[in-house]
Amino acid sequence: MAVTTYSQLLVFAALVFVGRTALLTKPNGPIVRTQYGAVRGMFVEEGTIFLGLPFVVPPVGELRWKPPRAHNTSWAPAVRDGTVPGPACRQPGCGPNDTDWQYDCNRDKSRTQSEDCLYLNVFVPRSVLNSTTVRLPVMCWFHGGNYRFGTGSSMLYDGRILANKTNTVVVTTNYRLGAFGYLVTGEGEDDARGNYGTLDQIEALKWVQQNIADFGGDKDKVTIFGQSAGSDSVAVLLTSDRAANLFHQGIMLSVPFTIAHKTQFEAIRLGNEVTKLANCSAGDMKCLRSKPADDILRASESVGTYIADPFRLLEIFLQWGPTVDGDVLPRQTVDSFAKGQFQRKPFIVGTVGEEGVLFIYGAFGKPMSKVVLDAAALAFLRGKGPAALREYNPPQASDYRPVLSHAVTDWVFECATRNIIRNAVASGENDVWLYVFDHVWSFKSVWHDQSYCNGHVCHGEDVPFVFQTPLLVNLSFTADEQVMSDTMAYHYGNFAHTGDPNKPSRYVHTTGNVLKSPLNWPRYNEGNQFPNMNFTTPQNVMVHDYNKEKCDFWDKEDIYLGTD
Template sequence: MATTTFSQLLVFAALVLVGHATRLPDGPIVRTQYGDVRGMYVEEGTIFLGLPFGVPPVGELRWKPPRAYNKSWAPDVRDGTVPGPACRQGGCEPDSNDYQHIFNRDKARTQSEDCLYLNVFVPRSVLNSTARLPVMCYFHGGTYNSGTGAALIYDGRILANKTSTIVVTTNYRLAAFGYLVTGEGDDDARGNYGTLDQIEALKWVQHNIADFGGDKDKVTIFGQSAGSDSVAVLLTSSRAADLFHQAIMLSVPFSITHKTQVEAIRLGNDFTKFANCSVGDMKCLRSKSADEILQAQDKVDDYIANPFRLLELFLQWGPTVDGDVLPRQTVDSFTNGQFQGKPFIIGTVLDEAILFIYSALSKPMSKVELDGAALAFLHGKGPAALREYNPPQTSDYRPFLSRAVTDWVFECSTRNVIRNSVQSAENDVWLYVFDHTFSSSFKTFWLEQPFCLGHVCHGEDIPFVFQTPKLINLTFTTDEQVMADTMAYHYGNFAHTGDPNKPSPYVYTTGNVLKTPLNWPKYNGGNQFPNMNFTTPQNVIVQDYNKEKCDFWDKENIYTGTN
């Protein structure tokens, strides 16, 4: 392990290489257990990209649990100014449009099965402090089949600087590469490799983050969409219990259950056939190129493993309930008090489902189609849902379906989880809803999903959490900047103190942050179930948000894995 502090290296090593005669461009050099790594200075601090945390999962290691990275690159100095490859996924070609900046940030948009890399963002405050800073480790979304921690939209430099934390973003194996299940034999693909990659990244943080000024005993994990589902999984998995201390979950689709082993094997068998291999022939599957794996993956995109759980079509790949990494459905874990009693913040955006409904249904929906969808997805509880929402006659029922799915899949299942957490004596929990629509300066963000303009679609909060529009020459309005900075204030306080209201002297509190930030009460009945509404022109507290509809879904008991 390093014996030189990051602060010392940042001051003295920018121009001098330790024990190496070759001159590299100016940049901070940090000594790690693997050798020295050179990052780059930015206005907000320093960045180190493409740090390996696992042995490349290729060849015979495809569909094997990750192995901790264990090689030295000394005496060379590793170049930490370029990202590692993204994990293999469809699309993301160099000539593909990337209006949301979610592809790998290098010009070639490099992908590889050798993709177990993470990135570290260090704030300016390290220069003036010998104290170890809290760590915020982010897991990206993308329905477990796309995305990368090195995307520009998740660049952590501004968030790190405003929260005075070390921000880590990481890759993990995706789709068939990360979650294929072929059976339960010793050589079978057992699934959950992407989740094990996330755990391995957290182990890397425990062993190495001190070299970059971080405190391994103050780790907050956070994520959005599949990334927040990952956080929920880690909160219920004993394998991750000692690797983090609190959590933030943005838009968890709790009502989309994870596949059982039996369901995952059915999908895996179909995948194997499309890969032109015999069921159970792992040698054949490992001999296939990554492109052939992606082609087989595309062919099972609409495979239905369980006709009684059609909602899984929106999350074809992902963690499997194996009794180990994922012991049970996450909703059931929270219902039964079988989760780690750690502080957490959780919430949703206003119009979560519009992105999915309008992407799936390009034409107006008739009443007959609406009724059919309710019966197909909700079965015997479909008629009750139709009566509850009771849409008036119209030429397009997609808006009503979007509202109902937002409540069912996101908002009310989230309320169900946080209420069960409180009943299980986890009192340090906070709930929010984000309802701000993009200003006109962000019109390109939804260029390929124009139906999201004027709505608060799934993912619309990410640019405000990371404040990355600045990096692509976009600007917030004054009100948007205030909102983004108050979010950083609350999340930064949470990372430092375990309470979004308890000020830390290191968190950004000048400029656009309100002089008297709104108090965000803990979520419980005694506080009348408060919900922080992140909005413009200023945040407000709403009591018992969306009570009527969430009471309905609770009564129907539709979220749990047993329904």
């Protein structure tokens, strides 16, 4: 962590945030006054950080598997310590003795986890506007991790550099994971009804609406963004009336649109299996709520290969997550976009070049024979498997995992994403932009336990360049990587400020080598050329109708949800 200079402290002391709340300087950190009391954060070179702010009553005891209740308790007259993160939500791994090669565990030394985990973090930029009238846009991040892993308090998602580069207030938040967030046992009044993790995200956005002005943020200019399960969360929120008035636009990194969310019937079947493994009777919520969190976690992890619907085998890659309940998630997100039943809001969406490698090589640890490839195509695609095999027409090889990885990248991610953005345009939402990220990062140590990703652009490989957090953990970018990363910050910052990644805001501060020749990023429908920003090195390029042949095939097969 960089050392803040005395002159910077003096600058901070002279600046006043928006509205009635002043940013006060103390020898050991800035103090912001909120409706709950004062909170002391910490200065860093890039700005100020406030960690571990509660936004919900702890969902423990009788509140396990209950909708979140907004935090309503004052900690005054005490000053809350905002220099330490709240616990991560319960999840497998990320214990104090586990290695954390990707820096996505909780940042505290003990890697604390708890059911009492609904805390968020606020990162305020150094380049605070010397104004009492202009407020900063807000970027609220939902982390990925298969709805089973992750925390908004990891170093990977530290928002200080992004906030400073984009001159926005960045918020990162936790939400309940796995069975704690998404268990469904039935539809009775006391049953676990699922979607608690999504409701937590909605409650975090309500907190932003009610409190972010205290930190200099503009509640009327909120961009939600996320990657993987976090970007799936953004897609869900774009289709949920529950969140309609809580944000204004979105950025989605690598949404696995083809993987269907469970129906209520499927979710109850999974929930009954977890209940049995926890040694409780079906529907016995008193028994389930009496179980230690460790027992629930073990039971939920034991159903990793359970198939609730044999016609939707892809669910083994996303066992937990939002359930189609007709309320929080009214229907499958793919269907919502196809039917025009989504919020008309600007969005950016895209993928990385080799999304499937992480999943296929993780699932198949040895070289794959042609027989196994054929079997996989038939199992996952059923009657349309032969057509897919003909389309990809693999040559004879000793290992067919590259072929399957390519097909999964197209089917689950890239072409489904193209389908979504085209449906959005067809429904009248023209302020949409598409990208593909295809740079292989230079720091190989991060893939230590997944070495098959070295040399590939695996799922999640764009995230370190969005946040630029390798610079905080003694890793470094090449010169070209720094330019690419700053260019991403330039476009995302413009989007947060103006709703257009090309339209500069005078409040976005970025490096000169970006501003000399920023590449224009046309809206997706412009000129019917289907432009696609290619984030890459040595410099970004614009491609048109990216991956047309394969995506036309998947569109023709109409198989994004795996139905015949």
